[in-house]
Amino acid sequence: GLGFNRIAVADKGVVQQNQQWGADHGLDIDQYDVDKVFIHKGPMSLFYGSDAIGGVIEILPVDVPSENMVWGDVSLIAKSNNNLSGITAMTSVKRGRWFFRGRLTAQRFADYRVPVDTVTYL
Structure with missing residues (x-):
């Protein structure tokens, strides 16, 4: 499945290095400072590093x-x-x-x- 470190999270262009997917793990971001969320499916390792083999969740603030x-x-x-x-x-x-x-x-x-x-x- 697409769990553990196969999906990267980029918050304001910075890849979150302290995040691991699992039942007990949440994102280390301020949930109130999010305007847009983009889901990039498929391998994105060339752009975001080896953790992005399954895709990237890109979080953007208000313009x-x-x-x-x-x-x-x-x-x-x-x-x-x-x-x-x-x-x-x-x-x-x-x-x-x-x-x-x-x-x-x-x-x-x-x-x-x-x-x-x-x-x-x-």
């Missing part, structure tokens, strides 16, 4: 605007399966040839609980 402006957003985050709560805030400024974008994301997770007193590992 830089063509006109001068200041904008931002704030989002609250909540999930019930692990009592997650958080906030993410972004601000962007475009003036002439200069562009700045900053994002801060903070999340707090509760501990998972196993409904037994002891666990025996085999």
Whole structure:
């Protein structure tokens, strides 16, 4: 199958070297800073390295605007399966040839609980 290190992930043009596909592995990217996702199927090793033998997931941020402006957003985050709560805030400024974008994301997770007193590992 197309698991483990057969698919590369490129976030803003940088291949993620700390990522491995599996049931317990997620992507080490900010999920709130994604605008477009492209799936490139098939061998892409010449462009992205040996991990891209099965393809590439290319993640792109929001494009830089063509006109001068200041904008931002704030989002609250909540999930019930692990009592997650958080906030993410972004601000962007475009003036002439200069562009700045900053994002801060903070999340707090509760501990998972196993409904037994002891666990025996085999």
